[in-house]
Amino acid sequence: MADDTTTPGDRDDSGLSGGAGESGNFGDSGNSANSGNEDGLHFNDADLDAAMADFEREFDQSQNSQNQGSQGPDSGFGQNDTLFAGASTGESTDQPETQQSIEASFDDELQGLLGNKAKAAAIITRLTSAELLAAFCQLSDISAVCIDDPQGAVAVLHNLDGDSPEAAAKDLTTVVSGMPAILTVNRADKLEATLFLQGQAGEQFAPPILFASAAPFVEDLMLGITPLEDILSDRKSFDSADLDHDGALAVLAKHIRFGRGNSSIS
Numbered sequence: 621m622a623d624d625t626t627t628p629g630d631r632d633d634s635g636l637s638g639g640a641g642e643s644g645n646f647g648d649s650g651n652s653a654n655s656g657n658e659d660g661l662h663f664n665d666a667d668l669d670a671a672m673a674d675f676e677r678e679f680d681q682s683q684n685s686q687n688q689g690s691q692g693p694d695s696g697f698g699q700n701d702t703l704f705a706g707a708s709t710g711e712s713t714d715q716p717e718t719q720q721s722i723e724a725s726f727d728d729e730l731q732g733l734l735g736n737k738a739k740a741a742a743i744i745t746r747l748t749s750a751e752l753l754a755a756f757c758q759l760s761d762i763s764a765v766c767i768d769d770p771q772g773a774v775a776v777l778h779n780l781d782g783d784s785p786e787a788a789a790k791d792l793t794t795v796v797s798g799m800p801a802i803l804t805v806n807r808a809d810k811l812e813a814t815l816f817l818q819g820q821a822g823e824q825f826a827p828p829i830l831f832a833s834a835a836p837f838v839e840d841l842m843l844g845i846t847p848l849e850d851i852l853s854d855r856k857s858f859d860s861a862d863l864d865h866d867g868a869l870a871v872l873a874k875h876i877r878f879g880r881g882n883s884s885i886s
Contacts, residue, residue: 738805739780739844740805740844741804742774743775743801743803744830745774746772749875750767750768750774750856750857751871752872753766753858754858754860755863755871757792758864759795760794760796763779765858765859766859769855771834771835774834776848785803785805786803789801789803793816793817793818794818801815802834811827811843813825813829813830827842837851
């Protein structure tokens with residue numbers, strides 16, 4: 621019995637010795653770790669910073685290669701997007717142009733109502749040729765479309781701002797000395813008809829009297845009943861803008877006969 625029983629002192633010694641042995645082993649493993657550090661298994665701060673820098677560099681390279689790869693296949697799509705964007709831009713620019721046209725038309729109507737711009741203006745002559753009248757307009761620096769009519773050619777004026785119609789009648793009768801012309805103007809829905817001779821304004825006519833002696837389309841034009849485009853569609857016309865100075869002189873040569881001491885227009 622005495623041999624099988626261990627005393628507390630014996631247990632403590634064995635425990636201590638075991639602990640000592642274990643602690644000695646921990647010490648050995650700690651030494652092994654230290655020796656491992658010396659072999660390069662442990663990273664100090666410098667090594668860690670270098671490793672992180674390498675990782676970031678590899679990550680950036682990977683991202684760049686992915687971006688380049690994605691740009692390749694999508695480049696065509698990007699061009700298409702650009703084309704579609706251009707197309708849509710083209711459509712959007714049409715809208716401002718349409719808006720500007722509407723605003724310009726509204727402004728013209730407003731100026732016409734205020735009387736600052738005539739709604740229509742025409743110079744009525746007794747010339748038998750609209751081509752000849754267009755030549756006279758070109759030489760007088762008048763922008764107009766001239767329409768043939770058996771009762772006399774009519775010049776429909778393009779410039780309707782301010783007193784431009786009156787200035788055109790003065791210039792025409794000054795350049796073509798001795799030729800009378802009647803200017804009819806619609807301003808703010810008020811019709812006026814004035815005789816011009818040698819650059820001077822003379823007698824005024826009541827619209828009914830003028831319309832009775834003028835070409836039939838003049839009344840429809842001045843009252844806004846028939847658009848100018850419809851009038852031109854079934855009548856022979858000449859635009860002064862289609863002639864230059866030499867062309868106008870050539871037209872005059874065709875229609876003017878020169879004789880001894882006088883000349884006449886045919």
